Amino acid sequence: MSVAVTKSRYQSEEFSARLRRRYAAERRFRIAGMLAVGVASLMLVILLGSIVSKGYTAFWQAQIRLEVTLDKQHVEERNYTALVRQALYAQVPAATDRATRRSLNDLLSSGAPYELEAMVNANPSLVGTTQTVWVRADDEIDQFMKGFIRRDVPESERRLNDVKIAAIDALVANGSIRSTFNTTLFTAGDSREPEQAGILGAVVGSALTLVVTMLLSVPIGIAAAVYLEEFAPKNRWTDLIEVNINNLAAVPSIIFGLLGLAVFLGFFGLPRSAPLVGGLVMALMTLPVIIIASRVALKAVPPSIREAALGVGASPLQTVTHHVLPLALPGILTGTIIGMARALGETAPLLMIGMVAFIVDIPGGLTDSATAIPVQIYMWADSPERAFTERTSAAILILLAFLILMNGLAVFLRKKFERRW
Missing domain, CATH: 1.20.5 (Single alpha-helices involved in coiled-coils or other helix-helix interfaces)
Structure with a gap:
């Protein structure tokens, strides 16, 4: 029922x-x-x-072909500007008056004479000969060739006048202008001229900063995590330390920049805008992340591993170093790499310690003035030239490639060393 x-x-x-x-x-x-x-x-x-x-489009750069006669007198006087200009005038025979030739001078990058000088210095036997060289075009010419400057608007509304456009058409007609891979973007430091600006200085600065960060934060973070998780007594003091570590992981990054400005620069007097100071600040910022990730990895190791090791006579230190720590290594490596990736993408702390300076030379050491990739992006984004806009996006793509590579490495290491219980 x-x-x-x-x-x-x-x-x-x-x-x-x-x-x-x-x-x-x-x-x-x-x-x-x-x-x-x-x-x-x-x-x-x-x-x-x-x-x-x-x-x-930033990965491509317009170049102009010149037939340069390396006259001995001009070379001895280091008057390479006159050499490249004479070669350019020969490419555009219609340019005979002074005003037209002055306009033609703007077709070439201001670094073209230095390119020619570097070629002669590398091979002095070229003096007295005529050489075919390809030199960088000015950034506005490059933008015109890429279609960012339109010719179908009134002359007063575009950055290139009719004389320059006619000269470009003449160069295109005789095959004297081309678009080639922009190696300068990867081999040069920063510059006020977009066509001469590269990101190598920022890459080296970021690499040096990460080296300092890793050397400080990784051993200290792992040691602190092992002590807190395996050896520290459970009392009010360790609880207070754990709470503060968790709070530090959530502190805005600019606070660490202010700390570096006050302590490392103001109190200790370390060099401003140096990878050493940037690495110290980034180490403080990533330390809580590494400690938390390492503790989680250590907690994931089953208690039976510890009990078995202690049961066969291993000391607590041997148990941790020989058994627990190797088994927790995948999680520790993952947390460490993610912390380094966060440090690579940070901008605010580096701005506070002066790494926003305009740096042309490639840094050669930890105390040399340098900048970093995120700061380089910030500075290029603030530049008015249209060519810096595309270089800003290109630098973002390079930074994203590094971040994806680091996160992919973290996934690979976790999968490679992961143990299933």
Whole structure:
């Protein structure tokens, strides 16, 4: 009798309606989740698409071919500017008056004479000969060749006058202008001229900063995590330390920059805008992240490992160093690499300690003035020239490539050393 009543109750119209409502709610939740993932993916695609569309052109640079006669007198006087200008005038025979030739001078990068001088210094036997050389074009010529400066607008509304456009057309007609891979972007330091600006100085500065960060934060962070998790007594003091470590992990990065400004620069008098100071600040910032990640990895090791080691006579230190720590290594490596990736992408702390300085030379040591990739992006984004806009996006792509590489390395190491219990 009771079975029949129960069966009829679960087959009632009221129960069926409740069941339908529950299934409908589950479907709505599933659809909402799929929509959220889709919207997030779409925003990511739009963001990356915008960066790539604005930045891929920076990997190409316009060059102008010149037939340069390396006259001995001009070479001895180091008057390479006259040599490149004479070669350029020969490429555009129609330019005979002074005003037209003055306009033609703007077609070449201001660094073209230095390119020619470097070639002669590398091979002095070229003096007295005529050489075919390709030199960088000015950034406005480069932007015109890439289609960012339109010719179908009135002359007063564009940055290139009709004389320069006619000269460019003449160079294009005789094959004296081309677009080639922009090696300068990867082999030069910063410059006021977009066509001469490169990111190598920032890459070296970031590398030196990360070296200091890693040498300080990794051993200290792992040692602190091992002590707190395996040896420290559980009392109010260790609880206070743990709370403060968790709070430090959430402190805005600019606070660490202010700390570095006050302590490392103001009190200790360390050199401003140096990778050494940047590494010290970044080490303080990443230390809580490494400690927390290492502690989580140590907690994930089953207690039976510790008990078995202690049971066969191993000391607590031997248990940790020979058994627990090697098994926790994948998680520790993952947390460490993610912490380093965070340090690589930080800008605010470096701005506070002066690494926003305009640095042309490639840093050669930890105390040399330097900048970093995020700061270089910040400075280029603030420049008014259109050519720096594409270089900003290109630098972002390079930074993203480094971050993806580091995160991929973290995933690889976790998979390679991961142990399943």
